[in-house]
Amino acid sequence: MANLNTSGRLPRILLVEPDGLVRGTVASVCRDLRLAEVVQSVSCDSATRIMADEALQACILSLSDCGSGLDLLSRIREGDFNCPVDLPAAMTAASVDSAMAGRLKELRIRRLLLKPFRIRDLVVTVESLLAPTTVAQQVA
Amino acid sequence: MILAPIPEYDSQRLKALRKLLILDTPAEERFDRITQFAMREFDVPMALVSLVDQDRQWFKSNFGIENRETPRSISFCGHAIFERNILLIPDALKDERFHDNPLVVNKPWIRFYAGAVLRMPYGVALGTLCVMDTRPREMDPVDLSILGSLRDLVVEEMLRQEASTWQT
Numbered sequence: 576m577a578n579l580n581t582s583g584r585l586p587r588i589l590l591v592e593p594d595g596l597v598r599g600t601v602a603s604v605c606r607d608l609r610l611a612e613v614v615q616s617v618s619c620d621s622a623t624r625i626m627a628d629e630a631l632q633a634c635i636l637s638l639s640d641c642g643s644g645l646d647l648l649s650r651i652r653e654g655d656f657n658c659p660v661d662l663p664a665a666m667t668a669a670s671v672d673s674a675m676a677g678r679l680k681e682l683r684i685r686r687l688l689l690k691p692f693r694i695r696d697l698v699v700t701v702e703s704l705l706a707p708t709t710v711a712q713q714v715a
Numbered sequence: 716m717i718l719a720p721i722p723e724y725d726s727q728r729l730k731a732l733r734k735l736l737i738l739d740t741p742a743e744e745r746f747d748r749i750t751q752f753a754m755r756e757f758d759v760p761m762a763l764v765s766l767v768d769q770d771r772q773w774f775k776s777n778f779g780i781e782n783r784e785t786p787r788s789i790s791f792c793g794h795a796i797f798e799r800n801i802l803l804i805p806d807a808l809k810d811e812r813f814h815d816n817p818l819v820v821n822k823p824w825i826r827f828y829a830g831a832v833l834r835m836p837y838g839v840a841l842g843t844l845c846v847m848d849t850r851p852r853e854m855d856p857v858d859l860s861i862l863g864s865l866r867d868l869v870v871e872e873m874l875r876q877e878a879s880t881w882q883t
Contacts, residue, residue: 596752596868603864608856693756694861 585612586632586705590697591622591644592667593637601697611701619643626656633704635697638668638675639690648682663704667692717812719767719793728796728839729769735841735873736880738766738773745872746776749844753865754778757858759846761823764869765792765830766842779847780823789817791847795830796840801859804828806851827852829859831866833873844869 588611592598595617602613614629616622619636620643626634634651636644644666654660665686666679679687686700722728732738746764754762761779765772772790774783787793794812795802807813807826818825827850830843844866854862 596748599868600861600864603867604857604860607860607863691755695756695857698857698861 587612587614589614589631589634591616591619591637600694604698605701619647631658633663635665638666665700716815718788719790731839732841735876737876749865749868750776750778753846757846759848761847763845767792767796791828792830792843795843798832802830805853824849826850831862833870
């Protein structure tokens with residue numbers, strides 16, 4: 576299951592999640608399974624500072640964070656940070672309406688996780704975000 | 716059934732356990748939240764923080780089990796403390812150590828058991844964080860890693876307990 580990049584390092588993925596137990600456990604499991612190094616953030620505000628400094632290969636943001644997850648994803652897509660504009664992204668949320676679902680699709684999120692989700696769901700999401708995509712998947 | 720064996724270093728293990736001053740103390744949220752989290756994550760009806768005392772296993776946190784302790788000799792955790800990491804019993808009825816164990820053939824009807832060893836940094840195994848079900852199950856590497864990570868959080872809390880005990 577090891578997921579080393581060409582430099583022999585684990586890919587780095589940003590996880591924005593307010594629950595410390597969830598955040599810490601996902602980080603620990605991803606490290607244990609050699610999937611990724613999880614850069615943890617409690618909110619999208621603090622994640623904005625991380626995005627400015629860190630080279631990341633993917634991100635999982637939180638829509639529950641007063642809408643700032645959406646703002647942060649918009650800024651990523653607009654090229655405001657030192658990462659690709661097509662950075663693989665997933666979003667967690669308590670619920671979404673159809674308008675929000677449409678907006679998230681426009682912002683090209685690969686996966687939406689509705690709460691309550693399991694640690695396993697997040698780990699599988701990390702794995703899928705870091706997996707090479709095919710053209711067909713990108714179009715879908 | 717094979718009774719839970721006694722490790723050679725048991726007196727050293729029991730000394731470390733008693734030094735924590737944790738046995739027979741009330742349930743605490745810091746342990747219960749991890750146990751409940753494990754129950755939800757693995758969708759199991761029973762989860763414990765179990766400490767293996769001289770003649771009993773005593774539960775610092777217990778969900779889905781009525782008793783606060785059981786005899787050590789029939790405990791799954793008494794076997795688990797011999798493991799380096801996790802004791803996994805997919806189906807107790809098919810395991811010679813447990814197939815006619817009272818905890819299997821009577822209430823709480825344990826069929827599946829996964830116990831991650833609570834090992835202190837200086838090597839002694841004090842008990843387990845374990846999840847149980849009344850039906851056979853499997854665990855894959857992701858599940859085992861999640862259980863191990865939750866176990867690490869329990870050990871962290873025990874180390875905090877140890878530090879606060881030394882301060883008083």
